[in-house]
């Protein structure tokens with residue numbers, strides 16, 4: 001009898017692999033979320049996604065500033081080249097029926113009917129499709145604040161991939177990824193993470209990355225979701241992912257990503273004469289120290305980069321101290337409260353490198 005050829009069901013196709021590697025470059029430390037998104041995408045590509053359901057229904061919980069929204073934007077960026085193609089619905093803003101009308105439009109005859117396009121129309125969903133990728137991304141933020149009306153609407157989308165608009169047209173969500181984020185269980189999770197957080201002494205190494213603590217934190221988040229939401233809702237989710245608190249190592253990598261983004265902004269700015277920034281390791285460490293507050297994830301880091309780097313650079317540009325093709329070295333000296341900016345002598349050579357990289 002011919003022998004069975006063993007196959008490897010963990011290997012993914014090229015497109016899914018490509019998505020995974022892009023997401024890993026953009027989002028640091030949240031591999032579980034990335035894994036779930038890639039898995040749903042792969043199933044969709046293979047044509048094996050359940051009929052009449054969205055491509056994926058995900059609930060993301062966990063600390064503020066840890067990448068919940070970022071991973072959704074990064075997925076859109078990777079698949080349809082535009083992080084702004086995500087349709088974001090802040091659930092707290094849709095409490096009353098006239099606000100729900102902004103999402104689904106009002107019935108014919110009502111005041112305002114046809115005046116504005118509902119946020120969740122088929123056209124809105126499809127408008128960022130590309131030649132190759134016809135997937136939409138919908139994000140419902142802070143779902144614990146959703147009103148009953150919004151909740152019912154959401155259940156229909158998650159379960160049947162359909163939404164009925166005010167004028168009875170149907171919107172099809174079967175080619176959409178639905179992301180829900182929530183702050184639920186945040187208190188329980190952060191007290192598990194570090195009971196001393198309130199006193200600002202939390203060492204970064206203690207941000208809950210040991211496997212055991214991670215499991216307890218995840219468990220607390222999922223338990224909070226089960227307490228708050230009905231089983232019919234929980235059963236419609238493909239996955240609940242509890243995001244990790246970002247530790248020193250993750251934040252260090254995010255500094256590098258954000259500095260790369262600043263360089264792209266310099267390149268794209270119409271008013272700027274493009275130049276290069278060369279940020280030394282000590283300057284990166286300084287930004288990391290300035291921008292680290294474990295309670296707020298990567299947000300303080302981004303603010304520190306704006307304050308310590310982008311604002312001074314804007315001044316240097318506006319006052320004519322930076323010229324096209326310059327290479328600006330950004331460094332730091334111990335004890336100093338600011339970064340040091342200097343023009344490197346080999347500007348022209350550096351500019352050659354910059355244009356090649358662009």
Ligand SMILES: Nc1ncnc2c1ncn2[C@@H]1O[C@H](COP(=O)(O)OP(=O)(O)OP(=O)(O)O)[C@@H](O)[C@H]1O
Nearest residue numbers: 026027028063064065066067068069070254298299
């Ligand atoms: N894991 C991460 N990898 C890379 N960048 C990150 C990560 N987490 C946060 N950031 C950066 O910080 C910014 C804020 O993060 P994000 O908006 O994703 O927070 P969030 O988890 O959605 O928080 P909230 O619960 O307050 O909405 C992002 O735009 C991104 O630049």
Ligand SMILES: [Mg+2]
Nearest residue numbers: 068069141181
């Ligand atoms: Mg968010």
